[in-house]
Amino acid sequence: xxxxxxxxxxxxxxxxxxxxxxxxxxxxxxxxxxxxxxxxxxxxxxxxxxxxxxxxxxxxxxxxxxxxxxxxxxxxxxxxxxxxxxxxxxxxxxxxxxxxxxxxxxxxxxxxxxxxxxxxxxxxxxxxxxxxxxxxxxxxxxxxxxxxxxxxxxxxxxxxxxxxxxxxxxxxxxxxxxxxxxxxxxxxxxxxxxxxxxxxxxxxxxxxxxxxxxxxxxxxx
Amino acid sequence: xxxxxxxxxxxxxxxxxxxxxxxxxxxxxxxxxxxxxxxxxxxxxxxxxxxxxxxxxxxxxxxxxxxxxxxxxxxxxxxxxxxxxxxxxxxxxxxxxxxxxxxxxxxxxxxxxxxxxxxxxxxxxxxxxxxxxxxxxxxxxxxxxxxxxxxxxxxxxxxxxxxxxxxxxxxxxxxxxxxxxxxxxxxxxxxxxxxxxxxxxxxxxxxxxxxxxxxxxxxxxxxxxxxx
Numbered sequence: 001x002x003x004x005x006x007x008x009x010x011x012x013x014x015x016x017x018x019x020x021x022x023x024x025x026x027x028x029x030x031x032x033x034x035x036x037x038x039x040x041x042x043x044x045x046x047x048x049x050x051x052x053x054x055x056x057x058x059x060x061x062x063x064x065x066x067x068x069x070x071x072x073x074x075x076x077x078x079x080x081x082x083x084x085x086x087x088x089x090x091x092x093x094x095x096x097x098x099x100x101x102x103x104x105x106x107x108x109x110x111x112x113x114x115x116x117x118x119x120x121x122x123x124x125x126x127x128x129x130x131x132x133x134x135x136x137x138x139x140x141x142x143x144x145x146x147x148x149x150x151x152x153x154x155x156x157x158x159x160x161x162x163x164x165x166x167x168x169x170x171x172x173x174x175x176x177x178x179x180x181x182x183x184x185x186x187x188x189x190x191x192x193x194x195x196x197x198x199x200x201x202x203x204x205x206x207x208x209x210x211x212x213x214x215x216x217x218x219x220x221x
Numbered sequence: 222x223x224x225x226x227x228x229x230x231x232x233x234x235x236x237x238x239x240x241x242x243x244x245x246x247x248x249x250x251x252x253x254x255x256x257x258x259x260x261x262x263x264x265x266x267x268x269x270x271x272x273x274x275x276x277x278x279x280x281x282x283x284x285x286x287x288x289x290x291x292x293x294x295x296x297x298x299x300x301x302x303x304x305x306x307x308x309x310x311x312x313x314x315x316x317x318x319x320x321x322x323x324x325x326x327x328x329x330x331x332x333x334x335x336x337x338x339x340x341x342x343x344x345x346x347x348x349x350x351x352x353x354x355x356x357x358x359x360x361x362x363x364x365x366x367x368x369x370x371x372x373x374x375x376x377x378x379x380x381x382x383x384x385x386x387x388x389x390x391x392x393x394x395x396x397x398x399x400x401x402x403x404x405x406x407x408x409x410x411x412x413x414x415x416x417x418x419x420x421x422x423x424x425x426x427x428x429x430x431x432x433x434x435x436x437x438x439x440x441x442x443x444x445x446x447x448x449x
Contacts (some may be wrong), residue, residue: 008223012398020242020320036302063442063445096274101312111399111403115396115399118395118396118399119396119397122392122393122396122397123397125389125392125393126379126383126389126393128384129384129389130382130383130384131384134385134449135382139379139382139383140448141445142375142445143376143378143379145395145438145442146372146375146397146435146438147396147397149434149435149438150396150397150399150400150431150435153400153427153431154399154400193249205402206254220371
């Protein structure tokens with residue numbers, strides 16, 4: 001019951017955010033209507049990192065407790081994260097095309113998201129290469145942690161060291177955050193909405209997975 | 222405490238010596254790595270030898286050659302144990318941390334050997350300009366290679382446990398190593414253009430901190446990969 005209410009809230013919330021992104025929020029100075037993509041692009045990028053973080057937390061839990069379900073959840077969150085990463089990359093490159101003139105030009109931020117994409121792919125390549133279930137879970141968990149260590153280097157350090165054309169991210173200490181109040185409201189609402197959407201998808205996928213693995217278990221009996 | 226440390230050092234040394242002797246007898250890794258490096262180097266030289274390349278291109282070529290020639294040899298470091306069936310004996314005779322450290326040192330030595338061959342040949346074939354800061358270039362090549370070995374050792378162990386699929390290593394190592402490669406290429410190119418140590422301080426710090434963090438994490442996680 002609580003879940004149902006939450007889902008209805010998320011659905012309405014996302015609908016409102018989408019409408020507000022186009023109508024309520026004013027066009028940005030300089031960028032005009034192009035700036036509206038941040039209401040979708042930034043939350044997508046945020047979720048792709050968040051999903052990876054959660055996947056890695058499940059991996060650590062698996063290594064500590066050795067329960068198969070944690071490994072399965074790590075893989076599921078990885079799959080969802082992969083979709084969000086692809087979407088973040090696509091929306092980012094659309095923005096790049098209309099502001100910098102090219103879909104792809106190896107801007108540090110573009111390189112970072114590309115590596116995140118590669119890490120996700122390598123994670124699933126590794127999973128598919130190992131046949132034994134426990135061994136696969138161990139290898140995947142360790143890889144997830146090792147790869148996670150290299151993410152902060154890319155996402156936060158490389159764009160700091162090298163000059164970028166990318167607008168300042170939210171987490172920016174030196175320059176502060178300058179955004180119109182209305183834009184800021186929609187932006188934050190969108191972040192919350194996308195995080196909720198992610199939680200919802202993760203919930204559905206993990207329920208599907210527990211049903212199917214339960215069925216496999218019955219077949220074996 | 223001192224005794225335990227001394228014994229672990231002896232264990233590590235024994236492992237490195239064993240791998241070196243084994244390598245000198247079969248010469249598999251050395252020859253495959255050396256020939257791979259030579260082939261790619263000659264290819265690069267054939268196709269670009271007539272042009273005067275700038276420092277950025279030289280740095281990229283160098284690191285592409287180093288990355289791909291090192292991968293097959295680094296993957297071998299654990300796969301050979303599985304192939305010969307010596308992995309179980311190794312597991313019995315030493316703790317995972319000692320094995321990891323030993324293999325890491327062996328891999329570092331292997332890569333330094335590669336550098337000794339590749340870099341002089343590169344200078345010889347590609348007519349590198351004399352205006353470069355060679356001390357700094359060598360520093361970047363060495364530090365970058367140590368980072369390469371540091372991050373790849375645990376991944377090589379994972380590949381050997383994943384049914385010894387040789388081609389898997391570059392695929393899973395590339396995203397983890399990309400920060401190292403990008404930074405090393407940038408640093409090497411600045412050094413080749415004649416930059417001094419101050420201008421590449423952030424790159425050097427970056428590589429060094431990456432190395433410390435990745436080796437620490439690998440040491441902590443290695444037993445999960447190595448033991449059943």
